[in-house]
Amino acid sequence: MPTKSKKVYIKTFxxxxxxxxxxxxxxxxxxxxxxxxxxxxxxxxxxxxxxVVRESAENRVYGLIDKIKKWNRSLDSARDDNHKIKVIxxxxxxxxxxxxxxxxxxxxxxxxxxxxxxxxxxxxxxIPISSGCDxxxxxxxxxxxxxREISRKMDEILTEADLAIKEGFKEIVLIGxxxxxxxxxxPKLLEEVAKKPFEKVSFISSxxxxxxxxxxxxxxxxPNIDRLIHLPFQSGDDEIxxxxxxxxxxxxxxxxxxxxxKNIAGVKISTDIIVGFPGEDEKAFQNTVAVxxxxxxxxxxxxxxxxxxxxxxxxxxxxxIPQSEKKRRWVVLNDLVNKKN
Numbered sequence: 543m544p545t546k547s548k549k550v551y552i553k554t555f556x557x558x559x560x561x562x563x564x565x566x567x568x569x570x571x572x573x574x575x576x577x578x579x580x581x582x583x584x585x586x587x588x589x590x591x592x593x594v595v596r597e598s599a600e601n602r603v604y605g606l607i608d609k610i611k612k613w614n615r616s617l618d619s620a621r622d623d624n625h626k627i628k629v630i631x632x633x634x635x636x637x638x639x640x641x642x643x644x645x646x647x648x649x650x651x652x653x654x655x656x657x658x659x660x661x662x663x664x665x666x667x668x669i670p671i672s673s674g675c676d677x678x679x680x681x682x683x684x685x686x687x688x689x690r691e692i693s694r695k696m697d698e699i700l701t702e703a704d705l706a707i708k709e710g711f712k713e714i715v716l717i718g719x720x721x722x723x724x725x726x727x728x729p730k731l732l733e734e735v736a737k738k739p740f741e742k743v744s745f746i747s748s749x750x751x752x753x754x755x756x757x758x759x760x761x762x763x764x765p766n767i768d769r770l771i772h773l774p775f776q777s778g779d780d781e782i783x784x785x786x787x788x789x790x791x792x793x794x795x796x797x798x799x800x801x802x803x804k805n806i807a808g809v810k811i812s813t814d815i816i817v818g819f820p821g822e823d824e825k826a827f828q829n830t831v832a833v834x835x836x837x838x839x840x841x842x843x844x845x846x847x848x849x850x851x852x853x854x855x856x857x858x859x860x861x862x863i864p865q866s867e868k869k870r871r872w873v874v875l876n877d878l879v880n881k882k883n
């Protein structure tokens with residue numbers, strides 16, 4: 543009789559970078575003869591590609607682990623243990639914890655970095671250009687989870703882009719915690735990708751302090767580079783920005799936006815905002831409202847601040863804004879930006 547293939551279930555939490563990583567995890571297990579399944583209850587192995595940006599994301603990881611372990615305990619005791627589900631955790635949680643209770647193994651995400659991804663043929667090809675982050679925003683755990691920023695070699699990225707074209711992809715997304723700081727040059731990399739026969743070239747995410755004049759010129763030069771630019775500003779108040787360790791002022795951000803709009807026809811801008819950061823009084827919040835009114839963002843991803851254990855802000859600033867007030871501020875900004883139409 544033919545050998546029954548083993549089954550793997552891959553659960554991805556978090557950002558688009560994790561989605562791209564899971565495409566490589568899938569390739570790794572396919573090479574080992576595993577079949578990918580959409581129901582963890584029929585899997586031999588469950589791989590959890592974890593996110594820890596917010597405590598709630600980490601809790602969802604632990605919640606899934608508990609469900610699987612409870613399922614394992616409920617199995618008929620007469621069954622062979624080899625039929626029970628093996629749980630492997632990788633991703634950001636593996637970057638900050640080498641041992642996790644109730645898990646069989648913890649694997650670093652670097653284990654999969656050299657695998658050619660198996661992509662969903664719908665949508666865009668996701669291509670990481672770097673990993674890690676050197677910015678250390680005071681509220682963010684990513685540098686601890688992902689490590690220092692490391693750029694991939696440009697020829698590797700371009701080769702992967704060529705393979706995506708052969709696979710039939712017409713859109714590509716270049717991914718990094720901060721794509722603008724890609725070494726040796728993000729504008730040059732972007733140009734080389736834009737020269738290829740992609741209908742749309744997008745990138746995420748950008749920090750305002752690295753958004754150079756050269757990058758603006760490159761976007762303007764190539765019509766297949768996406769005109770929706772994601773440019774997080776987080777807060778419109780200079781004192782809050784200092785507390786966040788964001789290296790710009792409200793004036794700097796508005797100047798950059800004006801430059802982008804002046805030089806790139808048809809540009810649209812999306813952003814990230816945190817409301818209720820420690821010390822954000824009503825005046826500081828109104829400074830954020832003022833930025834939204836001036837820029838007229840097309841989309842805003844608004845988050846209510848919650849202290850993240852292990853970050854600078856959680857260690858030194860009291861969480862002094864009531865949850866009810868954070869919710870009110872969220873509603874104000876959401877109505878202003880996302881419900882304007």
